[in-house]
Structures are given as structure tokens and as C-alpha cells.
Amino acid sequence: MMRIAVLADIHANVWALEAVLADVRKHSCDAVWNLGDILHGALKPRATYELLWSAGFTLTIRGNQDRELDDWMIRDMGPEAVAWLRGLPATVVFEDEVLLCHGSPADDCCYLLEDVSSGHPVVRDDGEIVGLLGGASQAVIVCGHTHIPRLVRLANGQKIVNPGSVGLPAYSDDSPCGAGAQRLGASDRDGARGETLRLDWRHDA
């Protein structure tokens, strides 16, 4: 069995990333994946970028906000980090079994598992989710973007896991609400089991 830590939506929160990576080490994960929206945020883009390199991420994809960098973020993170972000793939398929995407396979701004048109997140039904998957047939799909941790098992057997957000767990679209915790999603590849762990962190630590 391969144990994989799946992180999403770090949003330049280097303190939260430190806490999550410490937990990843405790869980003896075989791989660490990053689902995007990595350095965009009002916190520490450059420091987050530097910390990422110590973590041994084996797969990283780009999020929608990694395409939408403000001038000050670009200045803070430096040209090497900007080039790295711009070179990331939007999706990756791991060994024909797992699809990594930020929103949906076709759209990094899509809320794959929840309909938010009412102003509140409502879990979509199978048919809607299958439609948004656009034919993606991998047994496991891991996604981010909504910052809402959730595991959905479709009637056809596919499992979709969103680990929630490392950096901005309390979240209202683009406006962080401020919170003292982040979540780490872990998935055992063979059993396609998803679990969500909540860790406390302190902004001033």
C-alpha cells in the first residue's frame, strides 16, 4: 500500500505549511502531492516557495490563482519561483489510476463537488459530478480549490477527494476569514481511503 499526503491551496501560508509538513513526516507518507494555489496570497510567497523545496513533493499542479499573480507577489517570490509556477501542469494522471486537478479536470475555477449558486455549498449529485468530470475515468480523483475537505464516492465506484486548504481553511471565495487550523488530506492509494486531519497552528509561531 502506498500512502500519499495530498495538500491543496497553501496560499503562501508558510506557517501552516510548516505544521502540515511536520505532520506529513509523522505519518511516514511515501509521497506528497500539491494541488495548486500555492504562492498566491497576502502572506509569504517567497518563504513558502523555499519551504516547498524541502518537502520532497513528487507531484505538483497549478491552481487558478497561480495564474493570477499580483505585482507584489511576483516581486516577493522572484523570477525563479514565477517561472516554476508558470511551468506547472494543470492536471496530472498518476499511473493511470489517480487524476490530480485543481478544480475539475477541464476547469481550474470549477467547484467540482459543491454547487455554491445558493450562497452555500451544496454537495452536487452524482450526475452533475460525472458531467463535470468530462469523461475522466480514473478510480480516484483528487481536487482542491473549494477549500472544503470532502470525500465523495460516486455510484460508479469513482472516489473524489478534496483535502481542503492548508493555508486558508476558513474561506469565503477570495476573502480569507482568518483561522487557526489547516487540514491535511491523506489517501491510501490501494484502498482509496481518504482522511482529513485538522492541525492547529499559530500565525505568530
Ligand SMILES: [Mn+2]
Ligand atoms: Mn483555487
